[in-house]
Amino acid sequence: MQQSRSRQSRSELTHPSAPISGNTLMNLKLVLESVVGDGEVRDLDLAMLLNVPVNRLGRLKKAGAPAGAAETPDPDDEQDDAVAATIRPNQAILVRLLLKHPEYAPLTMRPGNAEMFELIAPLMPGTGSNGKMVGKQGYAPLFGRSYVSSYKMLAEAESTSLPVVRLQLLIVGRLGEMFRELCLAKVQQAAKKVPDYVLQSLKHDAGWQLLRARDSLTDWMPDVVFEEFSAELLRQWRTWFNECYLNVLRDEALSRDLDPDKVLLKGNWTNRKNVEPADLQNYDRATQPILGCEDSLFSIFRESFGLTSAEAFWALGLQVKAFYRFRQRARQRIDAPSALLVRYLFRYPDDIRHIIPAPPSGESILQTIQQDDPAFRTSQLGPMFGASRVMSYEFAADQHSSPFFARRLATIYAEQKRRGQPIYSQLRECVEDELKARGLDSREFWRDGRWNPSVSCS
Template sequence: MSRNELTHPADPINGRTLMNLKAVLESYLGGGEVRDLDLALLMNVPLNRLSQLKRAKSSIHTVGRSGDTSDSGDSRADEEEAELPGIRPSQAILVRLLLKRPDLVPIPLRPSSTEVFELLQPFINSIEEAQATRPGVKSGFAPLFGRSYISSYKMLSEGSAGIQNAGLPVARLQLLVVGKYADCFKEQLRGFAAKAGVVPSYVKDTLRRHSGWALLREKDSLTDWMDDEAYVLFESKVRETFGEWFNKSYLAILRDEAKSRDLDPVDAIVKGKWVNNELVTDDKLQRYNRFCRPILGRHDSLFSLFRESFGLTSAEAYWVLGLQVKAFYRFRQRPQQRVDAPTAILLRYLFRHPEDIKFLMAEPMAGNQILELVKVEDSNFKLGQLAPLFGASRVMSYEFANPDTPCPFFARRLAMVFKVGIGAGMPVYQLVRESVEDEVQARGLDLEQFWRDGRWHK
């Protein structure tokens, strides 16, 4: 039986295959195009190396000719300096996996700005600062994400493209808000389902498999088993729990950000007057309390410390903040100026609530945990096969399985996929193994020999 070349490429994965992946993911994710920032995240490479990667051959054709280090899987090499002459095995495995199962992509499903507005509309009406000055509910949308009120109309008139055209930091803030709403929805639905006793099987299955917008877009079908009285009570509970977070946590961040910019919170949160380009001297910086300290471009600011503080790679940090490399260095070159409002709001929130980065970026699953779960499913699986399963050499298995070492660089993205897939009850080990074996065979390697010695190159 012939295979679909799009989802099961016969040749080793190369840079051109990334364009196929881009098309597949755009169809699945929604919310506009899949950008280079997204592909750089998935390939776990600095954004400025992605253009080279798009032209790259498979590492099976380059190892030994250009200094490629992918066979060693050395996580100690500085990612910024590592050469990328070929598509590494770990990247090839991920591409094959996502071509077949885009639902495993470690990027949240993206709603449109209109869909986010519909969730927030009841809460925009009740913002304390807006009671005496609200010119209109729609105009109050963009200011919640650090933009002017005029931007609301543009964001809400562009459908699925609005979330990205408003700027990627705004898109990340919207994903954060939607992720929190989905958490409240999931918590309440589980409680109602437990009390009801008998609920449709798809409800429990969907609650296990989905989060964020992937869950909320199914909310009608997930609640159609409730009678009217139960549904009204359920909706009120969801709004109550989300409203508490929105008012006590999210709006508190907005108020502190406004104060950090020497702005009236009413002007900022209601009218979207977030801009203050004045320089902040060292003396002035010391006058702010720790909750309202401006986030500047200087080397010791939350902006500059974000990546290290959260243990992210450069590709991950840029993606979470929604920043291009040029924007990052533009902020860094202005050490006494505030970073733009959406970025500052996102940083301020994440440093105050670091656990909520999960709504943007999954944490890689620990290698020892993966090994334990795989061995339950496959009793013949050996420790030395762990790193080859993730695209590295056999010797790297021991570091990867060590619970006292961080997730190696080569394994981070697939380890995220494992965590998401296992949490959702998917047969992720079998799916990854199939992708590994497809790539091994496409490279012209003997499958039995590969599982014995873990070598990805001839």
């Protein structure tokens, strides 16, 4: 009897029979924490997943009765209190999908600090040609922190700040790409068959998910090939780390009127002096200070990268209070980890994909769905992703991105389709589950596309 109750409770946890409400979000948090690398899912993560401003998430957690579908794409939910206070169908479908498949959540896996240090120690400033490693004190300065923080970070004695985590994601993302490309080159040159698990991992995995398995992914290489591979990989890693990442750090130090070599050694990044408009002529384009004022790179980050506010806060690893604290200190430099992140991303904008993937085009989503289900109609696309039927055509016609309501679901859909998962049937099942929970007739829904039958849908 006890086992039966346990199975029932687990089923209700991941397959709720009632419509998705604010209470379900806490269940989602627990389920996600069971699969996320560092075991912690923050409000910032939930806000990004649900694509709502993080300062509205508290109200969403208290949401009761479900809302109907959006009739028009909302630019950012920031002017509509009703949206933030109710669970929309697109959010309900997303929550159901992630409760069943938490591994689909686009919360990028990252290494712990000890693993990160082991990975980048051969690349750090001061590492000699003989491979002798630098001391641990040089670790934290690479992320805009003081050298004394290195020991706390490496001992995991304190939680790593989110801007630092984002910098780490950039590093493992780029190193992982180089590992994959070089490994694939060796696969093509291999004299014997390469194990299937290696081919699958190289095809599907990225970042830390790939790098943490690098030993097993190179086991098949003969010793001579592995030595050649390792030497070339280290050369590529060092070139990128020195010419790209460290150059960003050096320019950030110069923007703070600091000696780059001393900063990389000791991590004394702080400079709280005001930077007046007349002072900016003292810096070249690469070393302009990143301030809190409205025309700074920090302030235009969201618009420049085409992100929603929830995505921008998540990408920068910033809580709302920290963001507005920087903005209030308009003539001061923002904190070093955040400045490094902003400076790097504006210099290498394509690398934001290692933090938050860009949504696929609506056109491509419709094409992949109709490959799986040739009977699927364009008019069903909006309802499938939690919007009204009238939204289907604008969604399907978009050749560059996805509309607001579909950004997260479309991103997950495209990624899992790429990985060979039966995402169409899984997503459709979640839609059916929410329809049943809301007491809506499935046949009428797929015919008429109405999440709110009391409202006429042309």
